[in-house]
Amino acid sequence: MQLNVLVLPGDGIGTEVTREAVRVLERVASRFSHSLKLTGGLLGGVAIHKTGTPFPDATAALAQDADATLLGAVGLPEFDNAPPSQRPERGLLGIRAALGVYANLRPVRTYAALIDSSPLKNHLVEGTDMIIVRELTGGIYYGTPRGIEGDSAVNTMAYSRPEIDRIARMAFELASKRRKKVASVDKSNVLECSQLWRKVVTEVAADYPDVELEHILVDNCAMQLVLNPRRFDVVVTENMFGDILSDEGAVLAGSIGMLPSASIGGKKPSGAWVGLYEPVHGSAPDIAGQNKANPLGAIGSVAAMLEYSFGLLDEAKAVTAAMETVLNSGRVTADLKPAGPPATTEQVGQAVCDAI
Ligand code: NAD
Numbered sequence: 001m002q003l004n005v006l007v008l009p010g011d012g013i014g015t016e017v018t019r020e021a022v023r024v025l026e027r028v029a030s031r032f033s034h035s036l037k038l039t040g041g042l043l044g045g046v047a048i049h050k051t052g053t054p055f056p057d058a059t060a061a062l063a064q065d066a067d068a069t070l071l072g073a074v075g076l077p078e079f080d081n082a083p084p085s086q087r088p089e090r091g092l093l094g095i096r097a098a099l100g101v102y103a104n105l106r107p108v109r110t111y112a113a114l115i116d117s118s119p120l121k122n123h124l125v126e127g128t129d130m131i132i133v134r135e136l137t138g139g140i141y142y143g144t145p146r147g148i149e150g151d152s153a154v155n156t157m158a159y160s161r162p163e164i165d166r167i168a169r170m171a172f173e174l175a176s177k178r179r180k181k182v183a184s185v186d187k188s189n190v191l192e193c194s195q196l197w198r199k200v201v202t203e204v205a206a207d208y209p210d211v212e213l214e215h216i217l218v219d220n221c222a223m224q225l226v227l228n229p230r231r232f233d234v235v236v237t238e239n240m241f242g243d244i245l246s247d248e249g250a251v252l253a254g255s256i257g258m259l260p261s262a263s264i265g266g267k268k269p270s271g272a273w274v275g276l277y278e279p280v281h282g283s284a285p286d287i288a289g290q291n292k293a294n295p296l297g298a299i300g301s302v303a304a305m306l307e308y309s310f311g312l313l314d315e316a317k318a319v320t321a322a323m324e325t326v327l328n329s330g331r332v333t334a335d336l337k338p339a340g341p342p343a344t345t346e347q348v349g350q351a352v353c354d355a356i
Pocket residue numbers: 013017072073074075076077089092256257258278279280281282283284285286287292293294295297333335
């Protein structure tokens with residue numbers, strides 16, 4: 001298969017973790033005989049330095065041409081007081097909008113070697129493996145009217161059938177390649193938006209007879225995530241509920257350096273989902289340039305790319321299994337508090353490649 005990937009290392013540790021993620025992608029391509037076309041581009045502070053803008057037109061064009069984009073992180077302390085349009089973070093919003101990515105996917109997976117760093121009791125969290133699918137471009141964060149007038153304020157939650165239909169289909173497609181379970185989260189006992197959400201999700205479910213659908217109220221879901229996270233496979237929900245639940249999900253897995261994310265849009269003519277893959281963490285100026293950053297969030301983002309954009313499940317599993325091997329070896333970066341001397345970013349990347 002041809003894998004056509006744009007790489008945007010960005011700033012700070014973004015460049016370091018992306019270097020390792022790319023090495024892993026190259027290793028997967030050679031091990032599974034795929035042809036890999038990598039293109040490099042500028043985003044964030046580095047783009048401001050070189051072109052005067054955080055999201056150059058050339059980067060937008062490259063992103064349109066690629067099947068998937070791998071992003072490191074953006075942000076440099078020297079821009080902390082710059083106007084919003086001249087901040088590296090504006091590049092992130094720019095590329096998300098340009099790609100039209102309307103779904104944010106957060107895989108939540110616990111690794112045996114990290115189980116003690118979860119805030120939950122080991123027996124509760126062990127074996128957790130879910131994806132939270134959050135609608136990213138609608139709902140109360142975007143609805144109008146909105147504003148504050150004197151002592152009154154208003155926000156509007158609004159959803160339309162097409163917005164719900166497309167995110168529901170994404171959830172069902174993901175579930176059909178996993179354990180075939182979708183939990184749709186809403187507040188249909190109170191909100192009309194949620195009543196429409198539930199109706200449309202139920203209708204979409206009819207097209208996926210092999211996937212089991214469960215509706216769950218958001219307050220109950222928040223509770224179930226800590227009581228029994230293993231019961232979930234794919235969780236789909238609207239923007240604000242997803243914002244809150246995905247952070248709750250994130251802490252189940254431990255260190256921020258471990259967490260991958262994927263933002264997905266429509267399908268390319270090739271059948272690949274348009275996708276932007278990045279670790280959840282930022283550019284970490286405090287450890288940048290020291291070969292200390294944990295690259296596993298970025299490497300996990302490669303696994304997500306292989307699974308969601310290219311449908312390469314065996315390849316994605318090979319990456320996550322290699323990550324697990326490295327975690328079990330104990331040769332990990334300082335943030336994971338290894339018993340012995342910490343490994344460098346490069347050593348962890350190399351160890352993952354060796355394990356694939
Ligand atoms: P951060 O995620 O960069 O760092 C928070 C803490 O976690 C730091 O102590 C850092 O050393 C540690 N850390 C983060 N990633 C790590 C890794 N892979 N391995 C080991 N330790 C890791 O968040 P911050 O300090 O609030 O922000 C720094 C800059 O990054 C800011 O400019 C911010 O705007 C930007 N940022 C960008 C993104 C993004 O690109 N998606 C996300 C968050 C923050």
